[in-house]
Amino acid sequence: MQKRSKLDPYVFWPAIAVLLIITAVLVSFQATIAPLITQGLSIITHQMDWVFEFLTFGIFVMLVWFAAGRYGKVRFGEDTKTPAFGNFSYGAMLFCAGMGTSIMFWSIIEPMYYYQGPPFQIEGQTAAAAEWALSYGLFHWGVSAWAIYTLPTIVIAYSLYNKGNKSLKISQACKGVLGHSADGWLGRIIDILVIWSLVGGLGTSLGLGVPMIAAGIGDLFGVEQSALLSIGIILIWSVIYLTSATLGLEKGISKLSNLNVYLAVTLALFVLIVGPTSFLLAYFTDSVGQMAQNFLRMSFYTDPVHQSGFPQDWTVFYWVWFACTAPFLGLFVARISKGRTIKSVIVNMLAWGTLGGWLYFAVMGGYAMDLQLTGAFNVVQSMADNGNAQTIINVLNTLPLAKLAVLFFVVLGFIFLATSLDSASFVLASTASTTAGDGEEPAVWHTVTWGILMAVLAISLLLIGGLKVVQSSTVMVAIPILIIYILLTVSILRWLRQDHGIQEEQ
Template identity: 85%
Template structure:
């Protein structure tokens, strides 16, 4: 019989109140708030660019040190415990939770932005711009991004399985520094911050995913783009999600993620085979070499002399963005990592996550660039004329059996959104529960409530056009998230030293 954890009223009710009040304020005063949020965002990305670049690179080096050093063999749970999920299911859940519809959207669109507005003062839409276009896509969705995701996972899993902190909460993972304060008001403030950043993160998945699916459905059935269509999409998607959520972690999310990965790989392989195969392999190889050679330059590029804004608008924004959504992925992956070693979690997350992202950028981004360079279809012009969501569908329509590809793409998008919401509701319910120890899951009604709150929020924001404001507002929690990261890093270092170094000395 599945054990169910009890609701934590001190996190649940304040979190709901904060969500409703802040969303209401953001939407009611959109005209005043939007410019303020834009200012705050540019303040964070321009004044703190170096902080986030050093943090990201530092975390990457630290994870390599953990994996290669003597801490790598420490197991989450008992030393003889076997992992709860096989490598494929584990990798599938990692990838679906971490990437979702964002990768379907950006793998086609992002390289085309870099082609038009390249870094390093390169001329837009030139041969050099095309060389850097995929390079930057691979960089932004590669090991640096996944390092940001992996660090909280390690700390939360260690807190849950090795330190006996029964709650699946970020506040508990900061206990190495905060001590008993993590159980008081300070811990609750941290958890409410995490809930806010997660809801905004999901808002972005919706903000990208819903218009893209609406464009696909419009293309297939000749339906006009409308708010009703978007609401219909959220409704169907909620039904898929509710079915999966009621089945729980093992039967629901895990199965849905497996199906998802098979579909995602099938789509990528189809494009690889029927598309310009040789060009796609060649372009990826060249871009990979370019990225490997310039990895340090791209990691620390701030452009203070020319002030193009490229690193702030893209690299720093991405690092901030990933850091804001990372606690969610960390909580989810920690929950499925029992029985794995620190090294296994680091290698799996960095490898599976990066390879999944690269596969999509290499195939979809490469295909879009090939259309552009061979004048088969002007992707850049389509982005200007029809917007990004419609351009993605236009690109897919240039493939053989275009309509079938679009249908496949829409189904994949639906499932991706459902798995994202699935994992998110699970994590939100866990964060607002008293404990989530071994084999414990939040009550089904509790998980479903969070899913419904997300769907209702999404529909309300769509109706009043406030999705953009709420998306941007999550990145404003970047400064508290930065502090949470430092607390997590100090916590894990202290715990490992206490539990392993000091023991060896005695």
């Protein structure tokens, strides 16, 4: 029988209160607060650009050192030799939780933004701009992004399975530095910050996913875009992920994630086969080469002389955003990583995450660029006239068997976001529980409560137009998140040195 963890009232009730109060304030005074949030975000990305670029690259180097060195052999749960999940299910769950509808949206749209406003003072909508467009997409959704996701995973998993900290919380993973302070008010503040950043991250997924799916349904059934349609989409999502969440990790989230990956790969292969196959493969190959050759340049690009704002608006914003949402993925993936070594988790996360993102950018982004360059369809003009969500559907409508492709895309979008919300409700419930031991999951009612709260919050924000200000506000926790990353890094280094530092002398 499944063991159920108990609710932690010192995290649950304050988190609910903070969530509702901040949301109410942001929405009630959004005309005043929205410009302040925009200004604050600009200060973070423009004044701290070098901080987040060094942080991201430093994390990547440290993970490579972990995987290649003696610490890579350290197993999460030293008494366990077999991972709880096979490589496919493991990779499927971490990819679906980490990417969701974002990869479906940005893989088509993002390269077109770079084509119009490329880096390095290149003229927009030229051959040179097209060469950089996909390269930057691969860079932003590649190993650097997944390195940001991987560090919290490693520290949380070590805390959970090797240090006996049975609470699945970021605060416990900082215990290597904070000590018993992690169990007090400081730890609770950290956990509440993480919950807020997670809810904002889900707001972004909804902000991207709802219009995109609504445009697809409108195209298929001739339904007019409306708030009612958006609410219907959220309610259907809620039913899917609540059903899955009540089944638990193995029967619910794992199965849904596996299905998701099969569907995602099928759609990508369909576009690759019926589309301009030779161009897609050649364009991807060329873009990988260009990105690899310029990886250091792109990693540390701040453009202080020309001040184009490109690295701040794209690269630095992404690193900040990924850092703010990474604790969620770290908590979830740590929970499913028992029995794996540090090297296995690092390699799986960097490889699965990167390859999944690259597949969609290579196929969907490459296809959109081919339409633009050949004149078969003006994607840039469609973005200006119809918006990004409708442009995605317009691009799909240029394929053979277009209606089938759009239907497949809509179904995939539904399941993708349901998987992300599924994982999120599990993590929220785990964070607000007292323990998360072996084979222990939050009570079903607790997981469902978070799921219902997120659905109600999303519908309310959609109706009153407050979704954008809430999701933007999440990035404002970037400074405390930066401090949390430092705490996590020091914690794992201290723990590994204490527990395994003398291995090479023995």
